[in-house]
Amino acid sequence: MENADQLGLSVALQEAQNGYKEGGIPIGAALVRIRDGIPEVLASGRNLRLQKSSATLHGETSALENAGRLSAEVYRECTMYTTLSPCSMCSGAILLYKIPRVVIGENANFKGDEELLRSRGVDVLVVDDEGCKSLMARFIEEKPQEWYEDIGEIYSH
Amino acid sequence: MENADQLGLSVALQEAQNGYKEGGIPIGAALVRIRDGIPEVLASGRNLRLQKSSATLHGETSALENAGRLSAEVYRECTMYTTLSPCSMCSGAILLYKIPRVVIGENANFKGDEELLRSRGVDVLVVDDEGCKSLMARFIEEKPQEWYEDIGEIYSH
Ligand SMILES: [Ca+2]
Ligand SMILES: [Ca+2]
Ligand SMILES: [Zn+2]
Numbered sequence: 001m002e003n004a005d006q007l008g009l010s011v012a013l014q015e016a017q018n019g020y021k022e023g024g025i026p027i028g029a030a031l032v033r034i035r036d037g038i039p040e041v042l043a044s045g046r047n048l049r050l051q052k053s054s055a056t057l058h059g060e061t062s063a064l065e066n067a068g069r070l071s072a073e074v075y076r077e078c079t080m081y082t083t084l085s086p087c088s089m090c091s092g093a094i095l096l097y098k099i100p101r102v103v104i105g106e107n108a109n110f111k112g113d114e115e116l117l118r119s120r121g122v123d124v125l126v127v128d129d130e131g132c133k134s135l136m137a138r139f140i141e142e143k144p145q146e147w148y149e150d151i152g153e154i155y156s157h
Numbered sequence: 158m159e160n161a162d163q164l165g166l167s168v169a170l171q172e173a174q175n176g177y178k179e180g181g182i183p184i185g186a187a188l189v190r191i192r193d194g195i196p197e198v199l200a201s202g203r204n205l206r207l208q209k210s211s212a213t214l215h216g217e218t219s220a221l222e223n224a225g226r227l228s229a230e231v232y233r234e235c236t237m238y239t240t241l242s243p244c245s246m247c248s249g250a251i252l253l254y255k256i257p258r259v260v261i262g263e264n265a266n267f268k269g270d271e272e273l274l275r276s277r278g279v280d281v282l283v284v285d286d287e288g289c290k291s292l293m294a295r296f297i298e299e300k301p302q303e304w305y306e307d308i309g310e311i312y313s314h
């Protein structure tokens with residue numbers, strides 16, 4: 001991985017780890033503007049379903065929300081880093097703002113709408129990061145019902 | 158339109174009108190659970206970009222956020238009503254939660270990801286409502302830059 005990618009993913013993973021410590025779903029993201037190879041973290045965020053009873057603040061949407069209002073030009077210079085493959089909503093948010101590149105920590109625990117992103121020209125890199133994978137796997141084992149709720153799946157125990 | 162649809166769309170339009178009065182982008186939505194033909198408005202919401210400097214609270218995501226945490230089963234009995242054709246993010250949110258039906262006030266001012274929704278089995282009805290259309294057209298004429306920002310498009314004046 002390049003330096004900018006290591007930075008972006010480490011910020012996203014830190015968010016996920018903070019979320020886990022809060023008892024939340026450990027998925028984090030970072031919106032990073034890269035110009036002349038120099039990364040600037042515009043915002044980061046984490047899944048807040050359990051902390052805020054939120055149905056829309058996933059890692060990626062949380063990072064976008066924390067970035068506040070940005071003009072269209074800024075998003076087009078950004079990479080979205082996320083610890084887990086983006087769901088349909090977060091993929092749609094990436095498409096809405098025409099973010100050209102997404103770096104995904106892992107897609108072993110969940111595979112989102114990566115193919116839709118690629119089909120619309122987004123550059124998608126899956127890193128298969130052990131830290132992202134083990135944290136998420138641990139959460140899913142501990143709180144499967146909350147995880148199913150987060151992805152709109154019916155939980156039958 | 159059926160009674161449930163008239164109710165749902167009128168709640169969405171009321172949200173849009175309230176948003177306009179606040180100086181916001183006038184797009185509203187309502188999440189309505191329909192059982193045995195009887196509609197229950199679970200939540201409604203409106204675009205809050207200008208009111209809250211929010212990049213993620215569109216009409217539909219705002220309604221989902223206001224509905225709070227719901228189990229997967231509930232969403233599958235819902236219809237999402239929205240005054241304007243849902244953007245990629247909001248379409249993705251509808252797909253995430255497997256909401257089976259979307260009623261759209263109009264798609265003349267903006268056409269979102271309706272085809273993606275249909276291709277994944279969502280029942281999409283476009284009403285072509287004059288009230289929705291004229292309110293949105295008025296806003297776009299008054300504040301084109303804010304509108305472009307909301308859909309991630311570059312504004313050149
Ligand atoms: Ca909430
Ligand atoms: Ca904000
Ligand atoms: Zn998501």
Ligand SMILES: [Zn+2]
Nearest residue numbers: 215244246247
């Ligand atoms: Zn939207």
